[in-house]
Amino acid sequence: MPVISAQRNITPGQPLEIDCPACGARQVQAVPTLYEERPVLLRLVPLPASRHIFIRCSTCARDLLAQARDLEELYDLSPQELLGQLQPYVSGVGRFLVVAALVLFWLPFVAPLLAIGGFMMTRRHRGWRRAAIVAVVLTFLVAGAVATLLLLAPNP
Numbered sequence: 001m002p003v004i005s006a007q008r009n010i011t012p013g014q015p016l017e018i019d020c021p022a023c024g025a026r027q028v029q030a031v032p033t034l035y036e037e038r039p040v041l042l043r044l045v046p047l048p049a050s051r052h053i054f055i056r057c058s059t060c061a062r063d064l065l066a067q068a069r070d071l072e073e074l075y076d077l078s079p080q081e082l083l084g085q086l087q088p089y090v091s092g093v094g095r096f097l098v099v100a101a102l103v104l105f106w107l108p109f110v111a112p113l114l115a116i117g118g119f120m121m122t123r124r125h126r127g128w129r130r131a132a133i134v135a136v137v138l139t140f141l142v143a144g145a146v147a148t149l150l151l152l153a154p155n156p
């Protein structure tokens with residue numbers, strides 16, 4: 001018996017019009033979907049559920065994460081309010097790479113790879129992209145400094 005299993009509910013919503021922050025298309029059709037996931041401990045104890053609403057742009061087919069808790073909330077928003085709610089979805093792996101690169105920035109040659117991977121995976125999101133760029137710059141400065149020291153070190 002699995003320690004934790006998950007009940008997943010997927011509720012599609014009615015299409016609506018959005019200005020897509022990912023591809024810049026204006027007033028395009030997009031389909032929102034509510035994903036509800038409730039982990040269940042030992043098949044008996046329900047744990048707090050997570051709810052996410054993703055809106056898929058019909059032009060670029062990217063999934064945008066909405067901050068709304070319910071599908072109904074979305075239809076009451078003006079196009080501007082809706083745009084303020086939408087963020088390009090950033091994968092958990094990408095966020096992990098950015099955080100790992102920032103924590104391990106002093107580690108030459110490994111951290112730059114984490115930073116570049118994190119940048120590639122989070123570049124659609126403004127905030128995460130900024131953090132990833134900081135990580136790339138920091139890690140390359142460290143790698144450059146270490147490489148210079150190695151080159152300048154007197155050979156025995």
Ligand SMILES: [Zn+2]
Binds near residue numbers: 060
């Ligand atoms: Zn789009």
